[in-house]
Amino acid sequence: MQCTRKIKENVYWVGAEDRRLNLFENLFPIPKGIAYNSYLIKDEKNILIDTVDYSVGRQFLENVKYILNGEKLDYLIVNHMEPDHCSLIEELIYKYPEMKIICNNQTIKMIKQFYNFDIDSKAEIVKEGQTIKTGKHEFQFIMAPLVHWPEVMVTYDITDKTLYSADAFGSFGALNGNLFNDDTDFEKEWLADARRYYTNIVGKYGPQVQNLLKKASNIEIEMICPLHGVIWRNNLKYIIEKYDKWSKYEPEEKSVLIIYSSVYGNTENVVNTLSNYLGENGIKNMAVYDSSNTDVSYLVAESFRYSNIVIAATTYNLGLFPKIEQYLLDIKRQNLQNRTISIIENSTWIPGLVTKEVNKILTEMKNIKVLEKTYSIKSSAKDSEFEYIKNIGDEIVCNLKNK
Numbered sequence: 001m002q003c004t005r006k007i008k009e010n011v012y013w014v015g016a017e018d019r020r021l022n023l024f025e026n027l028f029p030i031p032k033g034i035a036y037n038s039y040l041i042k043d044e045k046n047i048l049i050d051t052v053d054y055s056v057g058r059q060f061l062e063n064v065k066y067i068l069n070g071e072k073l074d075y076l077i078v079n080h081m082e083p084d085h086c087s088l089i090e091e092l093i094y095k096y097p098e099m100k101i102i103c104n105n106q107t108i109k110m111i112k113q114f115y116n117f118d119i120d121s122k123a124e125i126v127k128e129g130q131t132i133k134t135g136k137h138e139f140q141f142i143m144a145p146l147v148h149w150p151e152v153m154v155t156y157d158i159t160d161k162t163l164y165s166a167d168a169f170g171s172f173g174a175l176n177g178n179l180f181n182d183d184t185d186f187e188k189e190w191l192a193d194a195r196r197y198y199t200n201i202v203g204k205y206g207p208q209v210q211n212l213l214k215k216a217s218n219i220e221i222e223m224i225c226p227l228h229g230v231i232w233r234n235n236l237k238y239i240i241e242k243y244d245k246w247s248k249y250e251p252e253e254k255s256v257l258i259i260y261s262s263v264y265g266n267t268e269n270v271v272n273t274l275s276n277y278l279g280e281n282g283i284k285n286m287a288v289y290d291s292s293n294t295d296v297s298y299l300v301a302e303s304f305r306y307s308n309i310v311i312a313a314t315t316y317n318l319g320l321f322p323k324i325e326q327y328l329l330d331i332k333r334q335n336l337q338n339r340t341i342s343i344i345e346n347s348t349w350i351p352g353l354v355t356k357e358v359n360k361i362l363t364e365m366k367n368i369k370v371l372e373k374t375y376s377i378k379s380s381a382k383d384s385e386f387e388y389i390k391n392i393g394d395e396i397v398c399n400l401k402n403k
């Protein structure tokens with residue numbers, strides 16, 4: 001059965017949702033599922049914007065057929081050649097042999113890498129700023145390399161003032177019938193997943209996202225239609241400001257995030273004492289995570305959110321506890337910058353090793369300030385050592401007050 005939605009006059013959502021997939025890109029947990037958005041704009045010529053993942057291909061093809069209602073599909077715009085959006089191109093060609101494929105020079109190379117069909121006879125190559133008219137609608141193409149892959153472009157419908165934004169402004173999470181941002185309490189229901197999606201998928205490419213935001217600021221946008229997550233039809237400023245902050249690596253919360261490893265509970269004990277000391281001293285909205293039972297994608301997202309991070313880690317096999325090492329390598333890979341870090345270590349027989357290893361990774365990152373006060377726990381904390389926790393807490397409070 002078709003499952004489509006009209007989102008504007010002659011504009012239809014023909015995407016699909018998947019709640020069976022556990023790991024997006026076989027990497028990121030998606031407990032709330034994922035939506036693959038695709039849009040069909042009917043006019044004198046009918047134009048489809050991107051496809052979906054193969055896993056939901058049957059639903060998508062039924063949706064496209066239903067909306068076309070016997071009419072031709074004239075064009076497919078390929079904004080992004082990652083297979084979660086392009087894997088139905090070949091099926092569309094079989095079903096709609098007259099369909100032309102609008103893409104750029106980078107895209108065409110990738111189509112040839114992924115597929116064996118004759119793309120050269122079907123392709124209409126577009127460049128920055130080029131437009132195409134399909135009747136009342138006129139579309140303009142804006143290149144957005146590395147938001148998320150090098151071939152990415154976004155498409156602006158000049159007539160409707162709609163930006164089809166590819167991966168930008170997307171999110172993890174199925175839509176559950178609420179397609180629009182104002183159908184839900186976005187901050188409560190979506191923001192954490194939108195942040196986790198951005199920081200883990202596109203976070204590395206902050207300068208490229210800034211380039212796209214600059215280009216987008218020169219056009220009048222009434223609606224943003226991303227390839228994942230909700231469609232934005234009001235309060236666009238809210239999500240654009242989030243993207244601006246995230247892509248400049250500016251924290252959203254002037255507060256403290258604590259990430260720890262604790263093999264036998266002794267490091268966790270110190271973390272609890274420190275967070276209570278910080279709470280007593282007026283620090284609000286803190287977050288504490290055990291790296292062992294939190295997927296690293298959540299830790300990356302929270303690290304983009306907070307200004308101050310405490311890393312409390314144990315040694316393991318003559319090195320860093322593996323989950324902490326993975327976390328640090330991930331925030332480095334995602335280019336996280338402009339953060340203030342405090343380090344607590346716990347070792348039974350190699351004091352100093354954790355601090356050295358953490359610092360080794362942090363020094364390879366940009367604009368990371370490591371605070372002076374540390375605490376080298378020898379297996380477990382003693383009451384007489386509380387002053388170390390107090391010193392770390394006081395230094396963090398002082399640092400936050402001066403920000």
Ligand code: FEO
Binds near residue numbers: 085148228
């Ligand atoms: Fe949702 Fe970069 O693909």
